[in-house]
Amino acid sequence: MKTWVNRVAVLVASLVAISGGMVACNSLPQPVKAPQSDTLRVATYNVHYIWMGRETGDWSLGDWERRKEPLQTAFRSLEADVVGFQEMESFGRGMAPANLTLDWLRDQNPDYAAAAVGDPAEFPSTQPIFYRQDRLELRDQGWFFFSETPDVIYSRTFNGSWPAFASWAEFEDQNGSVFRVYNLHTEYRSMSNKQLSAALVAERIAAPANQMPVFVIGDFNAIRGSTTLGILEDVGVTFWPSQGSSFHFNRGLNLFPAIDHIGGINGVESVGETFSVRGRFDGEWPTDHYPVVGDFTLR
Numbered sequence: 001m002k003t004w005v006n007r008v009a010v011l012v013a014s015l016v017a018i019s020g021g022m023v024a025c026n027s028l029p030q031p032v033k034a035p036q037s038d039t040l041r042v043a044t045y046n047v048h049y050i051w052m053g054r055e056t057g058d059w060s061l062g063d064w065e066r067r068k069e070p071l072q073t074a075f076r077s078l079e080a081d082v083v084g085f086q087e088m089e090s091f092g093r094g095m096a097p098a099n100l101t102l103d104w105l106r107d108q109n110p111d112y113a114a115a116a117v118g119d120p121a122e123f124p125s126t127q128p129i130f131y132r133q134d135r136l137e138l139r140d141q142g143w144f145f146f147s148e149t150p151d152v153i154y155s156r157t158f159n160g161s162w163p164a165f166a167s168w169a170e171f172e173d174q175n176g177s178v179f180r181v182y183n184l185h186t187e188y189r190s191m192s193n194k195q196l197s198a199a200l201v202a203e204r205i206a207a208p209a210n211q212m213p214v215f216v217i218g219d220f221n222a223i224r225g226s227t228t229l230g231i232l233e234d235v236g237v238t239f240w241p242s243q244g245s246s247f248h249f250n251r252g253l254n255l256f257p258a259i260d261h262i263g264g265i266n267g268v269e270s271v272g273e274t275f276s277v278r279g280r281f282d283g284e285w286p287t288d289h290y291p292v293v294g295d296f297t298l299r
Contacts, residue, residue, distance in 0.1 A: 032077045032277050032293070039271050039295040040173065043080040044183070044217040044260050046247075046289035047071060049126075050100055052092035058250065064100060071101070071286035072108050078277070078293055081132045082171070084183030086219045089126035102128055116141050116167035116183065124153060127167040127183050127218075139178065140170040144204065146186065146197035157187050158196045166201055166218075177298045179213040179268075180205075186228070188221040198231040205265065206235050213298040216263040219289065223257045232263060239263040240274035242292045250288035254278070260292045267299030 035041045054060035075083065088101045102125065106114060113133050117125040124143055131138065145165040147155040154163045166184035173179070184201060187193040198220075205214050216237050222228035229239055242258035249255075262274055274294035 031279070032079070033272070033275070035079050036271055036295045039297055040082070040179075041078070041080045041293065041295050042181070042215055042217065042262055043078050043083045043291050043293040044086070044219070044262060045075075045078075045083060045291040046086040046185070046219045046260060046287060047088050047101055048250075048287040048289075049087045050090045052090050052098075067284055067286045068101075068104050070281040070284040072105065074277070074281040074286050074291060075105060075109065075130075077281070078291055080130075080293060081135055082181055082215075083130045083291075084167075084181060084217045085128055085130070086183070086185040087126065088128060099125060105130070113138070115169035115171075116143065122153065124163075124165055124167070127165070127185060129167065129169045129181055129183050131169070131171060135174050136171040138169060139172055141168065143167045144200070146193065146200060150200060157190070157193045159190055159193055161187055161190060161193065164193070164197065166204075173298075177213070179215065179298055180210060181215045181217065184216070184218040184220070186219070186221050191227075194220070194222060194228045195231060198228045202232050202235045202237075205232075205237070211266060213267045214265050215268060215296075216265070217261065217292075219260050221259050223259060224261070229261065229263075235265070237263040237265045238268070238270075240270045240294060243273060243275045244278060246276045246290050246292050248278075248285070248288060248290065250285050252280070252285065258292065260289060262292055262294045264296065269297050269299065271295045271297055 050064050051059050056062045090098055090100045112130045114128040114130055115138050116129045143165055144150040145155045146157050149155045157164050164187045166182050168182045170180045186197045239261050245254035246258035246260035276290040276292045278290050
């Protein structure tokens with residue numbers, strides 16, 4: 001009996017040590033780096049939805065009042081030219097009449113415009129792509145759902161769970177470069193859903209109309225080396241390491257590698273390391289994800 005207890009104690013101690021090592025490895029501080037000249041800075045940021053019918057508690061209206069200023073601080077700190085957002089939605093009865101996060105960041109940042117938005121009856125506006133107006137011109141935008149009927153708005157995923165989709169926008173840089181950004185958020189539980197979603201994105205970005213530099217960014221709910229990302233890598237997408245955790249349970253608890261990523265194809269090249277910006281902003285957690293940022297050149 002004593003031997004068995006000792007073995008259990010050793011196993012528990014080993015698991016604690018491994019977990020502690022993983023947290024330490026995924027928690028190394030990464031402050032925002034200054035943008036490099038002649039590069040394009042791209043970021044992805046899951047900002048979590050708001051429950052309109054809740055006055056208090058996590059993700060409630062009251063909680064939004066706590067975190068909206070820190071979210072603004074986080075956004076400005078990135079100094080990004082393009083930011084793709086996920087979960088930027090305010091849940092109410094039926095089709096929500098407002099998007100508090102979208103309205104707030106638009107009002108606070110007149111130097112940015114929002115692409116991949118529109119009338120919610122015709123364009124799902126919960127994954128907008130913000131862009132710097134003095135540098136980029138919006139040429140086109142669109143969406144498709146991770147579904148057997150991808151061009152039917154709000155169609156459920158392949159196994160019938162909640163709708164998930166990709167938004168996209170096409171830009172022209174002031175230097176004449178044209179590129180697209182695909183901003184996606186996969187359903188988090190079903191492995192088959194994630195893989196079928198990745199396959200649909202791979203099919204869309206491989207289309208003849210997309211033979212230009214393309215970024216594939218967002219919350220993949222998958223780590224590097226996974227089958228989900230591998231499906232996109234098989235058609236030529238490169239995903240750059242995000243250097244540690246990007247999801248922290250709204251507690252700064254960095255248990256596993258990044259699930260938010262920036263990828264590129266057709267002449268997108270990384271300049272320096274892609275990194276997740278870990279830490280509080282204004283002393284608060286604005287959301288349960290860290291933004292992921294990278295600097296790029298386009299060939």
